[in-house]
Amino acid sequence: MTAADRAAIAAGTPGEMLMERAGQGVVEAILARFEVQPVTVLCGPGNNGGDGYVVARLLSERGWPVEVRALAEPATDDARTMRGRWSGPVKPLSGPVGEGLVVDALFGAGLARPLDGLAAAAVTALTNRAEQVIAVDIPSGLPGDTGAPLGVAVCAGLTVTFHARKPAHVLEPGRSLCGEIVVVDIGLGETPTRLVENGPEAWAARFPWPETHSHKHARGRLIVVSGDAWSTGAARLASRGGLRIGAGLVTILSTEEALASNAAHLEAVMLKPFATELELEQAADHADAAIIGPAAGVSETTLLNVLALARTGAALVIDADAITVFRDDPEELFSVLDRDDVLTPHPGEFERLFPGVLKAAPERITAARRAAERAGSVVLLKGPDTVIAAPDGRAAVNLNGSPWLATAGSGDVLAGFIGGLVSQGMDSFDAACAGAWIHAEAAALHGPGLISEDLPGLAPRILRRLYAER
Ligand SMILES: NC(=O)C1=CN([C@@H]2O[C@H](COP(=O)(O)OP(=O)(O)OC[C@H]3O[C@@H](n4cnc5c(N)ncnc54)[C@H](O)[C@@H]3O)[C@@H](O)[C@H]2O)[C@@H](O)CC1
Ligand SMILES: [K+]
The missing domain is CATH 3.40.50.10260 (YjeF N-terminal domain)
Known part of the structure; x- marks a missing residue:
């Protein structure tokens, strides 16, 4: 009983x-x-x-x-x-x-x-x-x-x-x-x-809709760190996701050698060069949120770039390679994170940062909660049953997971959605929940044939629905 x-x-x-x-x-x-x-x-x-x-x-x-x-x-x-x-x-x-x-x-x-x-x-x-x-x-x-x-x-x-x-x-x-x-x-x-089903009823009341007096500078400034010259697409997917979800200004920060390929593919998203982590830190100084990880490269440079961004006031969304680079010393990452930051690991990346936690926990909600507490940040554990947990014990499970999301680059767009919402001032746990739900809803809307490039463009249909129901 x-x-x-x-x-x-x-x-x-x-x-x-x-x-x-x-x-x-x-x-x-x-x-x-x-x-x-x-x-x-x-x-x-x-x-x-x-x-x-x-x-x-x-x-x-x-x-x-x-x-x-x-x-x-x-x-x-x-x-x-x-x-x-x-x-x-x-x-x-x-x-x-x-x-x-x-x-x-x-x-x-x-x-x-x-x-x-x-x-x-x-x-x-x-x-x-x-x-x-x-x-x-x-x-x-x-x-x-x-x-x-x-x-x-x-x-x-x-x-x-x-x-x-x-x-x-x-x-x-x-x-x-x-x-x-x-x-x-x-x-x-x-x-x-203790269990919250992730859906609009959990966060819609706090969704950051623009006010009449909103202008682009007040609507959230998001930056996304680009990968090297051959790996720039992931950052563009994330930046487009961030822009579509409502961030007012989105800038890709790119090293010199990747500038040309980024420039050739950007319109509303802006582009800014950086060479060293110090320059990255300066470039990110006025950002509300920063995304790093999608195709960033598993390298010492990526690790230093994460630490540089952590010294700014921007809330961080740390994904993919930016997670993996801390596998030898997760504590180094945890020591610079706070409750505004979001980690978005798939189970393999989760294991690198939190070894043994998934095996020891009776289920993924407990595992994600323990991870969020240990990291001191929001943790979104990806899967068909994506779980989002905050260090204060809040947790939610995504029930609208879609098989169509099993396609290259979908995680980059998710990072973009979350970063875009955080940049607009949405609480990071709410933003991770809303981003994951809208992401899956968009995928279901498209269905067969979905590729990640489609996802940002599908978001407005979901947003219109949420806006009408607010
Ligand atoms: N108590 C209530 O007022 C209500 C209970 N409800 C029902 O009651 C269920 C829970 O009832 P119970 O707590 O009695 O639990 P269960 O009916 O699930 O079974 C418990 C019994 O099975 C035995 N048992 C457990 N694992 C076994 C195994 N592997 N092989 C053989 N025997 C095993 C236990 O020794 C115990 O006698 C709920 O799932 C729900 O269906 C509903 O009627 C709603 C109201
Ligand atoms: K049963």
Whole structure:
């Protein structure tokens, strides 16, 4: 039972009533999606199984042919009550499951160890029929507080959970085992949750829209450090992203030998040369935000350039090579970061800065939180389930991740979106959340054939929507 369940029961809602509402919610989700057909309900010994008996009764009352299979007799009072209200037979779990839908009510929030014996066999037998499987609360075998199955786990086409999503519903690989996710309100009321789903409701109220009196100098000055002559495209992708997301002035800082290739491809983005890290520091002095890393090169120069930018007042977005250059001494980087700065590692880069943290943490939200605390800055851990964490413990998971983002340069544009928002004064955690969400939304809007050059140009459509809904 979760803390929210206990609080609701203590506040006077009997567990039995919560269970009745939970089962009702599952049944409504089934009725909205499936025609009448045979259903097998697999019930475990705990309250998840109790929900299963409610589902069996309510579907049967509507004329659905229902078979109940139980792993063991109910072990809780509420589950025993619901077992008692089911008037049909209860068969053992062993043996093949027939045609039609399968309701997985074996284990939910109380899963304590990997599935074995009959439960493991029953779950294994459901392989390849995910579309017919409806998981109650969580696919059995998947712990609710992580996205990592303990051994075998159900793969469902639909998961109906209660009150709020749990980490297992948003973190991979658990999220992919859930199929469609429906969240049913069972009357638990407001409860503090450590998990924030990243979407406009989390940051739209603080989005930095320009005011009537805004001019380009006040709308955010962003700089982007270019790679060398053969690697200038990444900085241009980032700068275009920054400009599209609203930064008033965006400047690429480039060494002499890369000036010509940058100049040949820039219009609204400005260009400024620098030769040494001291000149970079001076050039960046009036910037509100600076992006370094995209195709910067894994070199001592990049490391010194990061340290130079850290001496300015600009908030930093540190990506790619600018992360990797600190792999031998992450503390050197952490010592110059503060809460306005953002690190945007993919898992490989994350491992370089925070060795062992991903392996030791039960899931990515905890890992990102630990990393943000250690670095003293915002950390955005990339993935299909991108997690954003701040040193003060705030964390959010991106739920709109798009497979179309698996294309060269998409991370450069993301750095640009984040840097562009930070340069306009948006809080760095909000900016990382908003940047990641808009990035994925833009990719989904385009779909097949997306290349990173398209992303900045897609942002205005998402921004227009946000602007209209503000
Ligand atoms: N308590 C409440 O008021 C509510 C609970 N709800 C349901 O209750 C569920 C949680 O119920 P429980 O806490 O009873 O937990 P579960 O029903 O998930 O299972 C716990 C039981 O399974 C046993 N167990 C755990 N892992 C096992 C394994 N690998 N192999 C064999 N046995 C194992 C435990 O010893 C315990 O008896 C939620 O997931 C949700 O479906 C909902 O009805 C909403 C309201
Ligand atoms: K389940």
